[in-house]
Amino acid sequence: MSLAEAEAAVLRTDEPSGLWKDAFDRFKRNPAALVGALLILTFILIAVFAPVIATHDPHAQVGNLSANPEGPGDGHIMGLDKQGRDYFSRVVYGTRLSLLVGLVSVAVGLSLGVLLGSLAGYLGGWVDVVIMRFMDIMLSIPGLLLAIGIVAALGRGLVQIMVAVGIVNVPVFARLLRAAILGQMDSDYVLAGRSVGVGGWRLLGRHILPNSIAPVIVQATLAMATAIIDVAGLSFLGLGPANPSFPEWGKMLADSASRLEQGVHLVFFPGIAIVLSVLGLNLVGDGLREAIDPRLKT
């Protein structure tokens, strides 16, 4: 057996792995990240199986209208709200909305951010200057304020809110990706790619982007958490989804905050739901960052 063959044999013994598989292995060894993943998974299951889990119709009045709604008790795990609706069912259905909002608004922010960030980083020159100065302008406006402005311009409604929260995230993604791409542009493999005739968008899409996207993915999970809070905040301020009967955690908080003394459960349960989902996403995001960042490799 030649030296080369022996070497190859040794190398063959480890299973085929790549950047992503290594990252996944590191992620699995991180207990905090696993707890986060478990939390998110639970919320996803709750959202998917909401009709099964909910004990009542979230819109149906099952108890009495009351200024002092019933607390947790028989038949109603989380009690009733002021309209006499089963609060547990409303919190469960609220999961759907919050996760949807998190996903869609991050998808909006991510796609626009990736598009602008790669154009700026890859093309450079005046394209870079124009895009990034515009991003700076957006960053100079506080996120929630910007979102309020966009909702005011687009009108109220679920879609408008998700777009608004998404747009707030665009500059963050764009900046992050641009920086990562600039870091990759001078690498040897990009030069080598050019030297074999790969160029244009293909070089960007197949070679540069996959090597630059990791920090953006991490940011996306964190952004999902802020998106849930932002939407809850907008709802709290009365800019939530147009249909007031639709269960949304932030709206549920807002409706009951002024009457804390009449029903602590009305604030407690949606609050806890927001806290747990955001915590889960943050733990996953931090875990991903540690798993992907090669400098933290152990």
Added chain:
Amino acid sequence: MTQPLLSVRDLEVKFFTRRATIHPVNGISFDLNPGDTLGIVGESGCGKSVSSLALMGILGKTGKVTGGEVIFEERDLLKLSNAQMRSVRGRQIAMIFQDPMTSLNPVLTIGRQITEVLRTHLQMDKEAARKEAATLLDRVGIPSAADRLGDYPHQFSGGMRQRVMIAMAIACHPRVLIADEPTTALDVTIQAQILDLLRSLVAEEEMALVLITHDLGVVAGVCERTNVMYAGRFVETGTTRDLFERPQHPYTLGLLRSVPRLDRPKTARLETIKGSPRDQTQILTGCSFAPRCAYATDESWAETPLLREIAPGHRVACWNPVSTSVPAGSAEQGGHS
């Protein structure tokens, strides 16, 4: 005489930075025919790599070719559009880089990286490209090649990665292969293997090879002809044998003398070339090597010497070549050229 395969004429490159304009390549010319092996040697910063990047058209944003032409198959490569040039790179002219550890994309399997070249240039379908990739890996000496297509670059050693780079470079049977310090990052035994591989591939494929290096030993082993480069110009060109046996330019002589030799007494100190390469932000009149040269004459300071033939096929750019003069000190009185 028939048209050479690749003909570089008076290639000139400048870098424009905010602080200064740098002149890394100041007019170099050479011809290549199929099967030629040309070495370009010089110390760091003399413009070797920049000239090769320039003729591949991948200089980057600050670098610009400011003069000359690169004629390949009756076309001036410097006048091609980006898209046209892309179809030449990798297809007609390919390149191998210094550092195999970073020259492969870490997130793609090597199979995908090789098939990408094949599919881009030869429009092969997936299956054919995969087969061809396995054949290529086999040719460059990677054991159980077909099984390794799914592996990532980090699963290969440095030498193996350089073999993969070579496989990518020769994938489309290019006419010209430029190897920029292909063995510098490898240890000596692997270096020899890679050079052997290059030599045999050049012979089999009838390619022309340009080997860029600072290592005279590498040139001696592989190249028929050698051009010595200093400060962006060729100062001496000729067959490798002539250059090594009868160096004419004081710089070539200095380079040869600064190679450690086994047949010298152990106590002898290694000779060096005094000074360091000149500041390239300006073009000076006179020979750019003059400040470091023991043979420099008044003429050297006054006017830039051009390459002239001193023996058949052996050209030197020097007012006072080694064989016609007496070194150091006495040179001032001589003044012959």
